[in-house]
Amino acid sequence: CGGLTGREAHHLPASTTDDGKYSRIRPLLLSGEGVTICRSDVHYIITEFGIAYLFGKSIRERALALIEIAHPDFRPWLLEEAKKLGYVRTDQSLKSKVAYPIAEEREMTMKNGSKILIRPSKASDVEMLQNLFYHMSQQDIYTRFFQRMKSLPVAQAQHFCNVDFEKEMAFIAVTGVRENEQIVGSSMYVMDHATNLAEVAFMIRPEWQSVGLGRALQGRLAEYARSKGLRGFTAQILTENDKMISLIKQVSDQIEIKSADGVLDVVALF
Structure with a gap:
């Protein structure tokens, strides 16, 4: 949804609402999934674990910001996938297992x-x-x-x-x-x-x-x-x-x- 400032802000639960088994934040789109908004137009992504400020950021900064607002159970997997894709450094770690305070x-x-x-x-x-x-x-x-x-x-x-x-x-x-x-x-x-x-x-x-x-x-x-x-x-x-x-x-x-x-x-x- 769009914000009052005219900047694109999107809110979503960090994991699937029915069973919580899958992360809403993923390293790649699945085959056949559509894209309605260009990623370069998105300013904010909001989950129950925080807000990722994406506009104007590097790929590395965006990847880390999104992983930080993912459900803690999925952060290690997302980080490893981001490393495989070359989005973040291979020595990158994420110590926090809680929501951003x-x-x-x-x-x-x-x-x-x-x-x-x-x-x-x-x-x-x-x-x-x-x-x-x-x-x-x-x-x-x-x-x-x-x-x-x-x-x-x-x-x-x-x-x-x-x-x-x-x-x-x-x-x-x-x-x-x-x-x-x-x-x-x-x-x-x-x-x-x-x-x-x-x-x-x-x-x-x-x-x-x-x-x-x-x-x-x-x-x-x-x-x-x-x-x-x-x-x-x-x-x-x-x-x-x-x-x-x-x-x-x-x-x-x-x-x-x-x-x-x-x-x-x-x-x-x-």
Whole structure:
């Protein structure tokens, strides 16, 4: 059906309604099936597991976006078929087995009056995350990764946005309309089951630093972590990274910092 904006939006159940044995999202059409709308005209596909924003996206981005809104039971099969067809990389993985947590999205206003959307990341955000990296200064890259890097490989970028929403979580800050978003900041945590603490990391585009974006992203991470019963955050920070040191101290009054070889090991309990 068409949307109020004049853009093509289509809603369908992720699996067959009679028995749930078959996925409505498939790698290929069956022989003899008709096509009523050109795929290039479709902006959105909506299922009970989320919304895929397709217009203007690459084949890889479209394939991943559709797999992410398929029924979790069919996602492994769809991913393997997409690999066979060459739609996605052979090392692509999908960690999430649940619906996209749309309730965690927040629209926020920064100190400079700019409005951004902070939302959970998706596996299909990889290319946008790489674009964020390429807008970072060399100094920011060094303080984030503890080394000089000229590129962010896809496999590494996947780690920062392809999460399971349980022991791992990632939020990104985006500007622009849904079908043409730009990531201006990212944050993630990975839980350590032994300590029930989560290690955090951030990337903020230079022109979006000092406007409260880091604090907003950290706030969303902390809120989500508390809802999952985590005790707090940990971080490894270079001693010269004053901004990150200041940011992590805002999580809690219970801060423990140990220093060794120019690196601070920080524990912040909620």
